[in-house]
Amino acid sequence: MKTITLNTLLAFVFFITSIYQLSAQSKRKIGKIFKASEIVNNHYTGFALYEAAKEKMLFELDANKPAIPASNTKIITLYTALNMLGDSIPGLRYITKGDSLIFWGTGDPSMLHPDLKSTKVYDFLKNSDKKLFYSHSNASNDFMGSAIYTIAMVSLPVGENTAQAYAGPDGKVRLKPDFLNAHLKLDTSYHPKSFSVRRDERTNTFSYPAMSMPADFKQTVYLVPGAELTQATLIEVLGKPVHITNMALPENAKTMYSVPADSLYKRMMLPSDNYLAEQILYLCSSTLPGKLSVDAAIEHSSKNFLTDLPDLFQWRDGSGLSRYNYFSPRSIVKMLIKVRDKVGDEKRLLNMFPVGGVSGTLRNAFKTDNGVPFVWAKTGTLSNVRIQGGYLVTRKGKKFIYSFMNNNFLIPSADISNEMVRIMTLIREKY
Structure with missing residues (x-):
């Protein structure tokens, strides 16, 4: 009996030692790939490779050092939304009072969005036989957005809260929505390099230069939000009166839902839509007490979902x-890892991420392996910043989760992007 126990113990020790040696060998091999790279050694490079089956890090390179994540931040936004919103997006809060329908926005950006094509809120308001009253009382003054944007947070955005400038059939510059044309004027002191419409810094007034306009001229301009803008836009698109009230949002207000949540998340993640990302956080704050606010959503998520x-x-x-x-x-x-575990279903998870050689911001980055993709990842791009973070499947079927961060480089950004692809493809082939 003792002999069997001893043999079993020895076999177990041998097994553990073999696993350790293989793991150490893998670390050395990956380390050599990075040491041999002339590109990733001339700036900050942080890398972490996590083996899903073993639930542990296989390799780390300065992986504990913080860096600018650029659009990898959308992964955190996605996780926050997965925790704070349900399967369908709340598009409107409302109550009926006598012959009146009083409604509040939630921050949902899907209403008449050109890609999401949501009409549920529009149809609800359009088909109502009651007098419409829009309340802006739950909207914070987020024109500064997250303090760095011309994109502003809007409680009830219609068509991305944008104006479309274009060359009209009469050869003159025009704006849509049409009511904005009353605020468009010629400015002889405005001298851009090419014809463009300029919005005033703080108001929805527009100017154009005294220069030739291309016949195919088109331009999108984000608008400064406010109750009056929402009112005027709704009047134009609904074709019926909409009034403004300052009524506080009551606790018993009903909710009108708009689009499946995943359709909104996918649209944010694949083309890396900055506007949708900001609005999604603003939307998340609609589930909290107080006014809509990106900062409130960030604070809530940080304290409740990111403590680990x-x-x-x-x-x-x-x-x-x-x-x-x-x-x-x-x-x-x-x-x-947290996003993966929260989603639960692998097919649904990978459907939210750009696919190497197939879709989104990775469509032209990776090549598929004989038509089979092996990378599903979010990219991140700012000046002197190139990031990838996502999921990798190797030829042997091993599943990895990785983060590849590059900051403060002075060489062409394409060289950084190409090197990330080369290294991740090597890991795909070797492991």
Whole structure:
């Protein structure tokens, strides 16, 4: 009996030692790939590679050091939304009072969005036989958005809260919505390099230069939000009167839902839509007491959902445009694990991420392996910043979660992007 126990113990020790040796060998091999790279050694490079089956890090390179994550910040926004919103997006809060329908926005950006094509809120308001009253009382003054945007947070955005400038059939510049044309004027002191419409810094007034306009001229301009703008836009698109009230949002207000949540998240993640990312955080705050606010959503998520991140972080916006965001590679990997576990279904999870060689911001980055993709990842791009974070499947079927962060480089950004692809493809082939 003792002999069997001893043999079993020895076999177990041998098994553990073999696993350790293989793991150490893998670390050395990956380490050599990075040491041999002339590109990733001339700036900050942080890398973390997590083996899903073993639930542990296989390799780390400065993985505990915080860096600017750029649009990898959208992974944190996604996780926040998965926790704070349900399967369908709340598009409107409302009550009926006598012959009146009083409604409040939630921050839902889907109403008449050109890609999401949601008409549920529009149809609800259009088909109502009651007098319409819009209340702006739950909207914070977020024109500064996350303090760095011309994009502003809107409680009830219609068509992305934008104006479309275009060359009219009469050869004159025009704006849509049409009511904005009353605020468009010629400015002889405005001298852009090419014809463009300029919006005033704080108001929805527009000017154009005294120069030739291309016949195919088109331009999108974000609008300064406010109750009056929402009212005027709704009147134009609904074709019926809409009044303004300052009534506070009551607790018993009903909710009108708009689009499936995943359709909104996918639209944010694949093309890396900054506007949607900011609005999604604003939308998340509609589930909290008080006014709609990106900062409120960030504070709530940080205190309730992100306390287990391995390293200190700094989070300032939803999209990653801010250079004040800081997360380490280890923290990005942890976020990807949390997103995976929260979603639960692998097919649904991977459908939300750009696919290497197939879709989104990775369509032209990776090549598929004989038509089979092996990378599903969020990219991040700012000046002197190139990031990837996502999921990798190797030829042997092993599943990894990784974060590849590059900051403060002075060489062409394409060289950084190409090197990330080369290294991740090597890991795909070797492991």
